[in-house]
Amino acid sequence: MQARGAVSIPRAWPNWLPAFGFAALLGLALFGMELLEPFFRWVEPDARSVIYARASFVDLLGRHLLVVGAAGAVTVCLGLIAGIAVTRRYGRDFLPLAGQLASIGQTFPPVAVLALAVPALGFGTPAIIVALMLYGLLPILRNTLAGLDGVDPALKEAAIAMGMTPRQRLWRVELPLAAPVILAGVRTSITINIATAALGATVGASNLGDPIIAGIINANMAYVIQGALLIALLALTVDSLFDLLEQQLRHRPTD
Amino acid sequence: MVIVNAGERHPSPNVVLIALGIVMLCAVWLLGVVSVAPNRIVPGTSYPLVAALGMPGALLVTLLLGAMTALALRPARIHYLAMLLLLVMVLLLMPFGLMVAGHFLIDPALPQARLGLGAAYWTLSFVLLLYLVELRLRLAIKRLPTALLLVAVALAWWLCARLWLDDLALVQEFQARRGAFFSAVGQHVLLVGVAVGSSLLLGLALALAMHRFHRLRKAGFALLNFLQTIPSLALFGLLLAPLAWLGANVAWLGNLGVSGIGNTPALIALIAYSLLPIVRNTFIALQQVRPDTLEAATAMGMRGHQRFWQVRFPLALPVLIEGVRITTVQAVGLTAVAALIGAGGLGTFIFQGLGQAAMDMVLLGALPIVAMALIADAALGALADITRHGGAS
Numbered sequence: 001m002q003a004r005g006a007v008s009i010p011r012a013w014p015n016w017l018p019a020f021g022f023a024a025l026l027g028l029a030l031f032g033m034e035l036l037e038p039f040f041r042w043v044e045p046d047a048r049s050v051i052y053a054r055a056s057f058v059d060l061l062g063r064h065l066l067v068v069g070a071a072g073a074v075t076v077c078l079g080l081i082a083g084i085a086v087t088r089r090y091g092r093d094f095l096p097l098a099g100q101l102a103s104i105g106q107t108f109p110p111v112a113v114l115a116l117a118v119p120a121l122g123f124g125t126p127a128i129i130v131a132l133m134l135y136g137l138l139p140i141l142r143n144t145l146a147g148l149d150g151v152d153p154a155l156k157e158a159a160i161a162m163g164m165t166p167r168q169r170l171w172r173v174e175l176p177l178a179a180p181v182i183l184a185g186v187r188t189s190i191t192i193n194i195a196t197a198a199l200g201a202t203v204g205a206s207n208l209g210d211p212i213i214a215g216i217i218n219a220n221m222a223y224v225i226q227g228a229l230l231i232a233l234l235a236l237t238v239d240s241l242f243d244l245l246e247q248q249l250r251h252r253p254t255d
Numbered sequence: 256m257v258i259v260n261a262g263e264r265h266p267s268p269n270v271v272l273i274a275l276g277i278v279m280l281c282a283v284w285l286l287g288v289v290s291v292a293p294n295r296i297v298p299g300t301s302y303p304l305v306a307a308l309g310m311p312g313a314l315l316v317t318l319l320l321g322a323m324t325a326l327a328l329r330p331a332r333i334h335y336l337a338m339l340l341l342l343v344m345v346l347l348l349m350p351f352g353l354m355v356a357g358h359f360l361i362d363p364a365l366p367q368a369r370l371g372l373g374a375a376y377w378t379l380s381f382v383l384l385l386y387l388v389e390l391r392l393r394l395a396i397k398r399l400p401t402a403l404l405l406v407a408v409a410l411a412w413w414l415c416a417r418l419w420l421d422d423l424a425l426v427q428e429f430q431a432r433r434g435a436f437f438s439a440v441g442q443h444v445l446l447v448g449v450a451v452g453s454s455l456l457l458g459l460a461l462a463l464a465m466h467r468f469h470r471l472r473k474a475g476f477a478l479l480n481f482l483q484t485i486p487s488l489a490l491f492g493l494l495l496a497p498l499a500w501l502g503a504n505v506a507w508l509g510n511l512g513v514s515g516i517g518n519t520p521a522l523i524a525l526i527a528y529s530l531l532p533i534v535r536n537t538f539i540a541l542q543q544v545r546p547d548t549l550e551a552a553t554a555m556g557m558r559g560h561q562r563f564w565q566v567r568f569p570l571a572l573p574v575l576i577e578g579v580r581i582t583t584v585q586a587v588g589l590t591a592v593a594a595l596i597g598a599g600g601l602g603t604f605i606f607q608g609l610g611q612a613a614m615d616m617v618l619l620g621a622l623p624i625v626a627m628a629l630i631a632d633a634a635l636g637a638l639a640d641i642t643r644h645g646g647a648s
Contacts, residue, residue, distance in 0.1 A: 043496060093270045100388045107632040108625055109588025115605045115621035119614035195486030202609050212492045216595060221496040228492030232485045239484045
């Protein structure tokens with residue numbers, strides 16, 4: 001079970017502040033990287049240029065988000081459908097296998113999945129989207145299974161006794177109760193995918209990993225710092241948004 | 256109870272195994288079985304089943320897979336055992352299929368020509384693994400015999416590869432860099448070992464401190480969660496600059512080998528990532544020991560440190576090992592990324608191979624990494640089981 005975010009930080013400040021703060025920093029880094037030029041000049045006094053200029057940071061961020069978003073949308077749909085299907089009566093037979101698959105899949109390192117996807121699919125953005133989909137599916141599937149499994153059987157029986165149809169039971173009882181666990185799975189999946197997508201720069205899919213790889217190849221630390229800073233801020237922004245969503249879900253009114 | 260036990264009745268067919276069987280049959284007939292390339296850079300042309308194995312071979316494969324599917328129609332223990340036997344046969348025949356394909360398709364006049372594994376081979380291996388998992392659940396086979404079976408199959412494959420499969424691209428790639436391969440494996444294991452070992456020591460100390468001092472708890476977990484969120488490539492990148500500066504400007508650190516590129520930033524980042532799972536599991540493990548157990552220990556006259564080492568620690572051990580398992584599996588993957596900043600290890604093959612568009616080299620790096628992660632997972636999982644049964648209850 002994912003315990004990510006289980007230990008919450010005490011907040012004297014409003015709970016949207018971290019998300020807002022990281023997003024503001026990300027915006028600042030996107031548009032105001034030139035302001036830091038003296039710092040980068042100090043880091044790399046001899047380099048010809050100290051601000052990554054092969055593509056604008058906004059472009060790179062857009063491509064990064066496109067890859068992660070496309071893969072995320074597909075995985076959330078597929079993971080939820082698969083998780084729901086194997087917990088219904090018609091799909092029960094597949095449940096043990098799906099559970100085992102989800103836990104075995106967690107041991108495959110994301111880099112290896114990316115590396116294995118490239119020989120099959122070729123270089124470029126499609127390969128990385130498929131790799132992210134393959135890898136991101138398993139945390140969502142696992143948490144969907146865990147979340148649906150964790151619903152109190154007494155509540156399910158009560159729903160049957162109230163005369164709810166299977167569809168109503170799923171939408172009104174099981175999914176709302178499983179939602180926090182499923183959301184935690186989505187969060188893990190997206191966080192890992194933001195990190196793995198950065199590696200896509202090594203397989204010809206241009207995104208925020210580009211400045212880092214270019215910096216390492218040309219021994220230009222300024223590029224590396226710029227790429228690393230943007231990816232880190234993006235990851236922190238998205239993660240704190242999920243944190244916010246989880247809190248909303250936890251404190252929602254019970255009816 | 257309202258829930259109907261439809262699956263309990265004996266003769267109802269095993270839908271899962273039938274579905275997997277049909278997937279395998281489709282895969283071998285519709286996807287490319289092998290590919291042949293004139294050298295290591297040019298992408299190969301792919302050949303279907305009949306071209307690769309000839310008509311007799313194609314019929315044999317179809318017969319074996321068809322039998323596995325047909326047996327699943329009437330599941331009984333004896334049929335499951337027969338399916339297991341057939342599964343092992345298919346696994347053992349897989350390298351021989353490659354030999355036959357090599358014999359048919361490789362022109363002896365082209366010394367550079369090499370045989371690649373086609374999509375059908377990959378799909379078949381993956382689906383067979385799922386098949387084995389399902390059979391294992393049905394036959395209630397334990398973890399150890401399954402692992403031994405897989406090790407035996409892997410050994411058979413290795414033997415075939417060494418003796419007869421010189422045409423196979425993966426084998427050629429391995430033979431071209433045998434020395435580099437083994438030193439990369441060693442380096443990978445060393446990096447993972449040092450990172451997990453030192454984060455275990457650090458993490459234990461940190462968890463104990465958090466256990467004792469409440470104030471440290473929230474700040475500590477907040478910091479570790481924060482670190483875990485930062486993508487690995489970014490953390491490696493952010494460590495490069497300050498470490499390069501320290502290595503260049505502080506003489507004794509430079510003498511210790513601290514520099515921007517290489518092992519130091521890799522180890523620091525690996526340890527930073529490894530701390531969260533270890534600290535979290537150790538902390539939870541220490542917290543979950545029941546107070547009345549500890550009171551009983553006190554009543555028996557145990558002193559503080561006796562109570563810790565003889566009661567609390569052994570009871571916490573399985574969850575702690577679980578943390579080490581998660582950490583090790585994670586570190587095996589992250590070490591591959593560390594190759595980008597010159598830390599060495601198997602990731603070197605992946606990224607060099609990607610750079611040269613030599614896919615067999617990528618496989619040479621990626622497959623052992625997957626194997627290593629699976630082995631670490633299985634071994635530490637078994638260890639946690641042993642301590643659970645030996646320690647508590």
